[in-house]
Amino acid sequence: MKKVMSGLAKFHDEVFPKNRDLFASLASGQKPETLFITCSDSRIDPSLLTQTKPGDIFICRNAGNIVPAHGEVIGGVSATIEYAVLALGVRDIILCGHSDCGAMRALLNPRSVAHMPAVSAWLRYGESARFVVQENHSHLSGADLLNALIEQNVLAQLDNLRTHPAVSARLAKGQLNLHGWVYDIGSGEVTAHDPAQARFVPLHASAPALA
Numbered sequence: 666m667k668k669v670m671s672g673l674a675k676f677h678d679e680v681f682p683k684n685r686d687l688f689a690s691l692a693s694g695q696k697p698e699t700l701f702i703t704c705s706d707s708r709i710d711p712s713l714l715t716q717t718k719p720g721d722i723f724i725c726r727n728a729g730n731i732v733p734a735h736g737e738v739i740g741g742v743s744a745t746i747e748y749a750v751l752a753l754g755v756r757d758i759i760l761c762g763h764s765d766c767g768a769m770r771a772l773l774n775p776r777s778v779a780h781m782p783a784v785s786a787w788l789r790y791g792e793s794a795r796f797v798v799q800e801n802h803s804h805l806s807g808a809d810l811l812n813a814l815i816e817q818n819v820l821a822q823l824d825n826l827r828t829h830p831a832v833s834a835r836l837a838k839g840q841l842n843l844h845g846w847v848y849d850i851g852s853g854e855v856t857a858h859d860p861a862q863a864r865f866v867p868l869h870a871s872a873p874a875l876a
């Protein structure tokens with residue numbers, strides 16, 4: 666907690682005064698163009714990763730960057746998505762998984778979280794990804810298996826995202842773009858799913874730029 670409190674003091678004394686105009690412009694409203702959905706993992710900093718400022722990205726985080734399909738759970742994730750799309754009018758939704766994801770590791774080893782009923786129940790929404798990997802990549806093990814699941818989970822959650830009425834309506838109008846990313850913590854590299862190639866490719870090389 667000491668680290669947090671000294672950081673807060675630094676923000677108050679140094680950072681805020683230097684950015685007073687930015688915060689004044691944000692004081693009465695926001696107009697972010699992107700919803701960023703990612704894992705709660707402490708090693709991910711969406712604003713650092715995308716070099717964005719306060720007000721630029723609307724963020725939804727949970728263990729495993731999971732989006733339950735519409736109707737399965739009416740909760741924080743559904744409400745955040747609906748608000749981002751309908752009230753804020755975001756044009757892009759990035760769903761970003763990451764390397765060494767503890768939630769995905771637990772999905773491969775459910776017994777490791779058997780004593781955590783809430784985590785176990787939440788990870789059920791990643792079950793379709795696990796099943797796809799199990800059926801199609803049965804030769805993989807260890808880190809390769811985990812990485813395949815991390816990618817497949819991003820695709821599964823993008824599918825779930827499309828079931829949300831606000832998302833499907835804006836997609837149909839051509840007013841929304843969905844992006845599936847995986848952030849590699851150790852290398853800093855981000856790969857994005859390229860539907861044409863049906864695989865994840867380095868983002869800086871071939872993924873379309875965000876509007």
Ligand SMILES: [Zn+2]
Pocket residue numbers: 704705706728729730763765766767768769
């Ligand atoms: Zn994670």
